[in-house]
Amino acid sequence: MYNYFKFVLTFIFIQGFALVGFSQGVSMSPTRLFFTGNPGETVTQNVVIHNGSANDYIFNINVKDWNREEDGTKVYFEPGILKQTNSAWISTLEKNINLPAKSTQEVLVTMKIPANASTVEMTNSMLFFTQIGKQKDELKLDKGIGIIALFEFGLHVYYTPAASNSVSVDIISIEATPKQVDNSQAVAIRLFNDGSVVNDAAVELELTNMDSGEEIKLTPINLSMMPGTYQNITHKLPENIKGKYAGVIIVKMAGSNDLRVGEKSFEF
Amino acid sequence: MKNILKTYLQRFQESLFLLLPFKSSTLRVLFISALILTTSFAKAQEVATKVNITLADVLSIDSESAANGGAVDFRYETVSDYNSQKTATVPKSLVVTFSKAFDVKVRANGEYFENGINQIPINVITIQRNESSTLMGKSTPIILSTTDQVLVGSAALGLKLQLDLDYIIPKAKSSSTDILGKPAGSYTQTVTYTASAL
Structure with a gap:
C-alpha cells in the first residue's frame, strides 16, 4: 500500500513537472554536462531543448571560460583564457539552431579530450544558448529610451579525469562578522574543496541559546565548488539576536553520505 | 520407463x-x-x-516572460520628466522553472542606447529585483553594463518562479547631459538575461 502511495505521488509530481515545466516555455535539459574519459578519447552527450510556446526562437550556441570567485559568483571570460579551460575541446554540429513553436531538438555536444590532457585536474567551460532577437522584437517606440529583453541558457561543461572520484570539503573557518550599520549580524564560513571532483553541498547553521536552550535553524545555503578552490558563505542572522549561542555548522555533500561538522560558540 | x-x-x-x-x-x-x-x-x-525513476535537471523560461523579445519604455517629454527619477516595473520579467539552485545574470549587448549616430550610455539604467518577485535569492541593484552581473544569486529551485524587475533612471542621470539635450528620437539597446545552475 505504501509503495503504491509512493508511486502515485511520484507520478503526480512528474506529470505536474512535465505539464508546468515543459509546456509553455523553452526548456533545456540537462543543465550541467559532466564528461569523463581518458586523454585522446572523444566523448559525446545530448542536450534536449524543447519549445512548448507558440513562438519560434533562434539560438546562437557559443562557449566561454568561467571561474567562480570566493563569494560564489561565476565570472565569464573569453574562451581559452583560463588555465582550467576546456572551451577548445567542445563542439556542436551547428552554431545556430532554429527552434520552431511546439518542437524539440537534440543538440549533440562533443568533447575531444586532448592526448596531453591532465589525468588529475578537472577542466570546465560554459556553453551558452543565446536567444537572437528577430525583426518583430524591435521596439515600437517613437521617442524615449527602450530596452529589448532577450534570454540565454548557460550550460556548465565539466571534464573529470577518469580516476578522479574523491568527494570532500573542509571547513576552514567559522567567524561572526562585525555588526553592520543597519545592526544586521552574520556568521561567515570559509570552505575548501579538498576533493578531486565538483562538490555540490548544502551548508546548514544551527544556533542554540546557551541560557534558554532556544534553537534557531537557518535556511541552508547551496553551493558548488571546483576542486582546489575556496568559497565563503554568509548566514545572515535573525534581527535582534542577542546572547550566548552554541553554533553547529553541517555541510551535506551531494553524492556522498559524509558530513562535515564544525562547532563554535558565539556571543551576539 | x-x-x-x-x-x-x-x-x-x-x-x-x-x-x-x-x-x-x-x-x-x-x-x-x-x-x-x-x-x-x-x-x-x-x-x-520495482519502480525506476530517472530525473534529469531541467531549466525552463516561460513564454509569458517579458524577457522574451519584450520591451521597456522610458519617455522624456516634459521638464518634470527630466527632473525626476523614473521607474518602470516589469512584472514577470522572467518566469523560470529550475530543478536545481541557480542564478540569473544580466548584461547589455552594447555600450549605448542608440538612435542612429546619437547615443545614451547604458549606465543610466539601474535594475533591481522588485519585492513582489517569487524568485528569491541574493540580490542587489545593479548598474547596467556589458559585463554579466548577478541580478539574483543562489536562487532556490522551484516551479514558475516569477522575477519582477524595476528599471530605474535616477534623476542624476536624466538631468545630466547623458540624457538631457540629446536629439529627440527612439534610443534602444538589447539586454540579455542568463539563467544557469549555481
Whole structure:
C-alpha cells in the first residue's frame, strides 16, 4: 500500500513537472554536462531543448571560460583564457539552431579530450544558448529610451579525469562578522574543496541559546565548488539576536553520505 | 520407463535433505510444489513493486516572460520628466522553472542606447529585483553594463518562479547631459538575461 502511495505521488509530481515545466516555455535539459574519459578519447552527450510556446526562437550556441570567485559568483571570460579551460575541446554540429513553436531538438555536444590532457585536474567551460532577437522584437517606440529583453541558457561543461572520484570539503573557518550599520549580524564560513571532483553541498547553521536552550535553524545555503578552490558563505542572522549561542555548522555533500561538522560558540 | 523415472525421482528426493522428514511421496510433491509457488510469488511481488525513476535537471523560461523579445519604455517629454527619477516595473520579467539552485545574470549587448549616430550610455539604467518577485535569492541593484552581473544569486529551485524587475533612471542621470539635450528620437539597446545552475 505504501509503495503504491509512493508511486502515485511520484507520478503526480512528474506529470505536474512535465505539464508546468515543459509546456509553455523553452526548456533545456540537462543543465550541467559532466564528461569523463581518458586523454585522446572523444566523448559525446545530448542536450534536449524543447519549445512548448507558440513562438519560434533562434539560438546562437557559443562557449566561454568561467571561474567562480570566493563569494560564489561565476565570472565569464573569453574562451581559452583560463588555465582550467576546456572551451577548445567542445563542439556542436551547428552554431545556430532554429527552434520552431511546439518542437524539440537534440543538440549533440562533443568533447575531444586532448592526448596531453591532465589525468588529475578537472577542466570546465560554459556553453551558452543565446536567444537572437528577430525583426518583430524591435521596439515600437517613437521617442524615449527602450530596452529589448532577450534570454540565454548557460550550460556548465565539466571534464573529470577518469580516476578522479574523491568527494570532500573542509571547513576552514567559522567567524561572526562585525555588526553592520543597519545592526544586521552574520556568521561567515570559509570552505575548501579538498576533493578531486565538483562538490555540490548544502551548508546548514544551527544556533542554540546557551541560557534558554532556544534553537534557531537557518535556511541552508547551496553551493558548488571546483576542486582546489575556496568559497565563503554568509548566514545572515535573525534581527535582534542577542546572547550566548552554541553554533553547529553541517555541510551535506551531494553524492556522498559524509558530513562535515564544525562547532563554535558565539556571543551576539 | 516408469521405473527408471521413479528411481531418478527417488534419488533426487533423497538428495534433498529437507525432504527426509516427509515419508509419503504425496507429502514430498506437495512440499516441492509449495516451495516453487512461494518462490514464484515472491518474485512476482518484487517485480510489481520495482519502480525506476530517472530525473534529469531541467531549466525552463516561460513564454509569458517579458524577457522574451519584450520591451521597456522610458519617455522624456516634459521638464518634470527630466527632473525626476523614473521607474518602470516589469512584472514577470522572467518566469523560470529550475530543478536545481541557480542564478540569473544580466548584461547589455552594447555600450549605448542608440538612435542612429546619437547615443545614451547604458549606465543610466539601474535594475533591481522588485519585492513582489517569487524568485528569491541574493540580490542587489545593479548598474547596467556589458559585463554579466548577478541580478539574483543562489536562487532556490522551484516551479514558475516569477522575477519582477524595476528599471530605474535616477534623476542624476536624466538631468545630466547623458540624457538631457540629446536629439529627440527612439534610443534602444538589447539586454540579455542568463539563467544557469549555481
